[in-house]
Amino acid sequence: MNNNDYEQFIINIKNRTAIDLSLYKEAQMKRRLTSLHEKRGFQTFADYYRAMSNDEDLFNEFLERMTINVSEFFRNANRWDVLEKKILPRLLKENSRPKIWSAACSTGEEPYTLAMIMAQFMPLSQVSIFATDLDRMILERAKLGLYTDRSLKELPQSYLTKYFDKDPMGYKVNQEVKNAVKFKQQNLLADRFEDKYDLIVCRNVMIYFTEEAKNELYHKFSRALRPGGVLFVGSTEQIFNPATYHFETEDTFFYKKVGIQ
Ligand SMILES: C[S@@+](CC[C@H](N)C(=O)[O-])C[C@H]1O[C@@H](n2cnc3c(N)ncnc32)[C@H](O)[C@@H]1O
Structure with a gap:
């Protein structure tokens, strides 16, 4: 996998969803998403994006991973x-x-x-x-x-x-x-x-x-x-x-x- 692969993924996601991953700290986001696509058996972000385009569950899982949802009442x-x-x-x-x-x-x-x-x-x-x-x-x-x-x-x-x-x-x-x-x-x-x-x-x-x-x-x-x-x-x-x-x-x-x- 190279950097172009991730950059192209960012472009694809932005075109499709208006979510701009380039506005999130790169090292952290890339690490999270790389471990996710590897877990699902995709070698590259390109393969992962292709699969996600026809699979709502995969897309929702991506969204869930990129947004970190931990919260609690009266936090701090x-x-x-x-x-x-x-x-x-x-x-x-x-x-x-x-x-x-x-x-x-x-x-x-x-x-x-x-x-x-x-x-x-x-x-x-x-x-x-x-x-x-x-x-x-x-x-x-x-x-x-x-x-x-x-x-x-x-x-x-x-x-x-x-x-x-x-x-x-x-x-x-x-x-x-x-x-x-x-x-x-x-x-x-x-x-x-x-x-x-x-x-x-x-x-x-x-x-x-x-x-x-x-x-x-x-x-x-x-x-x-x-x-x-x-x-x-x-x-x-x-x-x-x-x-x-x-x-x-x-x-x-x-x-x-x-x-x-
Ligand atoms: C860690 S939670 C924070 C929840 C709560 N504010 C708290 O402090 O407990 C981060 C939330 O930010 C949301 N989020 C991430 N990127 C966002 C964006 N571009 N616009 C709106 N919400 C976003 C995620 O979906 C996630 O639910």
């Missing part, structure tokens, strides 16, 4: 505490019905965490969270809202009692919480964003993107926020030059949009 719990005690009270003072987006929401733990936290401030029936991910199949799992202990370990017991129903397979988010979240498929690296957000939560996906892709995305997030709005990123995703994107650090991993636009 102390940051969610800062969100609840410091960031949200300010945002709610400025807008009592904040516009909130969980970008790259995976299996739904993150937007449901947001909905449960918002319910500390207002009736759940008034809470509205927009949640998006690239991976359509993962969104179906998110809508189902069924979780096992692995993703529930940081969830406060009181939340488990209040917002989940016991299920033979684990715990299911109750209907009221589900109603507060609207899921939609979206590619952060290609699609247009809405604007006037008060809070955008985008965690544990930017680490997979190249510097150029990240740079462009920070600009897009900044434009999508209202002045005073906040971008909440993952705990390895500090922005080193926030001012470049009209951000200032409000707390660790929370960036407040400054300026008038």
Whole structure:
């Protein structure tokens, strides 16, 4: 296998799906996909792509491997505490019905965490969270809202009692919480964003993107926020030059949009 083989694969995938693998860190992505196509018995990316073009299961498996879907409720719990005690009270003072987006929401733990936290401030029936991910199949799992202990370990017991129903397979988010979240498929690296957000939560996906892709995305997030709005990123995703994107650090991993636009 040579580099051209992978480069041609990138072009084929982009033409077919609008997913641009060149915007993901190459070494990491290539390693993941090489081990996958070898496991399936293909010598080259060209053979793998040909097979995938006529085999939906193979394509879905590729998509599942390239998007890393691990998530959990209250991931890095102390940051969610800062969100609840410091960031949200300010945002709610400025807008009592904040516009909130969980970008790259995976299996739904993150937007449901947001909905449960918002319910500390207002009736759940008034809470509205927009949640998006690239991976359509993962969104179906998110809508189902069924979780096992692995993703529930940081969830406060009181939340488990209040917002989940016991299920033979684990715990299911109750209907009221589900109603507060609207899921939609979206590619952060290609699609247009809405604007006037008060809070955008985008965690544990930017680490997979190249510097150029990240740079462009920070600009897009900044434009999508209202002045005073906040971008909440993952705990390895500090922005080193926030001012470049009209951000200032409000707390660790929370960036407040400054300026008038
Ligand atoms: C590790 S999960 C993060 C889930 C959650 N935000 C968290 O922090 O627990 C990364 C998610 O990013 C999604 N993703 C990867 N590339 C994407 C893209 N270009 N646009 C939107 N979502 C993407 C994957 O499908 C995956 O569900």
